[in-house]
Amino acid sequence: MVFYFRLPVEAGMKRAAGRSDLKHYEAGMDMEFSENILHNFHAFQTRVVDAYDRLAESENMYTIDAIKTVCDTTPEMREKVGKYFLKKYGTELLS
Numbered sequence: 001m002v003f004y005f006r007l008p009v010e011a012g013m014k015r016a017a018g019r020s021d022l023k024h025y026e027a028g029m030d031m032e033f034s035e036n037i038l039h040n041f042h043a044f045q046t047r048v049v050d051a052y053d054r055l056a057e058s059e060n061m062y063t064i065d066a067i068k069t070v071c072d073t074t075p076e077m078r079e080k081v082g083k084y085f086l087k088k089y090g091t092e093l094l095s
Contacts, residue, residue, distance in 0.1 A: 004056040007066035009045045
């Protein structure tokens, strides 16, 4: 099982801005989309999210909205894991 916690680029930018400075490679500065680190981060992360979106679809990953809280995503994950184990192994994990 593979879970993909999908976070829109704009939300990632807000989260990144709320902590320490962006690191050179985290912002994709080596890709040289822009000299402005925030513009470069946006361009780089847009490509990363697009690539993961395609990968998630082609590889049948379980996509979870990472905007949701942990309290919201945990039951969703548990349900998916429970269904997976029931189907694959005939074992009920969650009751």
